């Protein structure tokens with residue numbers, strides 16, 4: 001089956017063709033158009049995002065088809081992100097996908113954006129299939145999920161405030177870096193010498209017990225405030241921070257955040273006896289995170305799999321792949337498919 005995937009949940013307009021059956025799926029093309037316009041505002045402006053998707057979507061889909069040397073007649077189904085995300089932005093993709101599927105006489109399937117992220121690594125790495133522990137770290141969500149099989153997701157913990165990517169973006173702003181701050185903070189942290197500042201990894205204490213929510217839950221807003229206080233201290237009396245001071249703060253922030261992510265992931269891996277960790281979402285592109293996880297599991301035979309940077313951040317290939325899985329099971333959406341700002345992961349067992 002050949003699936004056209006469409007992703008418009010935030011500020012990337014993306015289309016992709018994925019072809020295959022079951023666990024054998026290959027990406028034939030992927031086009032991602034990032035909306036740079038939001039940089040001017042230091043964050044995503046929803047109304048502008050919707051309008052930009054509207055202008056970009058048709059050419060982006062045309063290009064995805066051309067890159068795969070296919071035409072619309074070769075499309076067997078359309079998969080589209082319908083939740084969670086910015087509703088106006090999502091609706092552009094959903095309306096387009098439904099109209100196209102109707103016109104072509106093929107099925108349409110709505111895909112949960114975070115389920116899409118779970119499938120991203122499987123497009124590149126054969127082993128990135130369940131059972132695994134998933135660390136989903138994006139700009140809007142941060143979750144630790146046990147995945148015994150595709151479609152069954154047990155959310156073990158989540159952030160109680162800021163998502164990991166959001167924390168990167170806010171700290172980037174505090175350090176005077178352009179939006180989105182994640183990659184920039186990573187680059188700045190890489191230039192730091194021996195750390196002169198340290199923050200402790202938030203919500204990670206030895207006395208936390210399995211069965212209590214703080215065992216797997218996370219929180220990053222206090223860490224962001226700690227960075228803010230350091231910035232205030234260092235810029236008191238109108239002083240400007242030196243490059244070394246800025247890189248030190250970036251490094252201390254990143255170390256603490258990674259400490260929490262790695263510590264919580266290790267708990268989940270041990271509790272469920274998984275042999276694979278799949279990292280997904282925009283922050284999965286962070287090399288220091290991947291390195292820290294690999295180091296932590298180096299002697300335990302647990303492999304750590306993170307997609308390439310292109311498939312870590314928002315893209316339609318992961319949506320087409322997750323859609324393919326759902327279509328394979330006979331699932332279809334109706335033409336009443338709509339968009340939701342928030343929605344729980346599908347197939348989550350009730351606690």
Ligand code: KG4
Pocket residue numbers: 010137138139140141164165166168169180181182183186281282283284285286287312313314
């Ligand atoms: O998954 P994604 O593309 O969009 C959402 O679904 O939110 O994630 C975007 C987030 C942004 O917060 C961005 O700063 C962060 O991922 N990000 C990174 C890196 N690359 C992207 N954070 C840390 N290090 C990176 N290299």
Ligand code: ZN
Pocket residue numbers: 113117138139281282313314
């Ligand atoms: Zn995402």
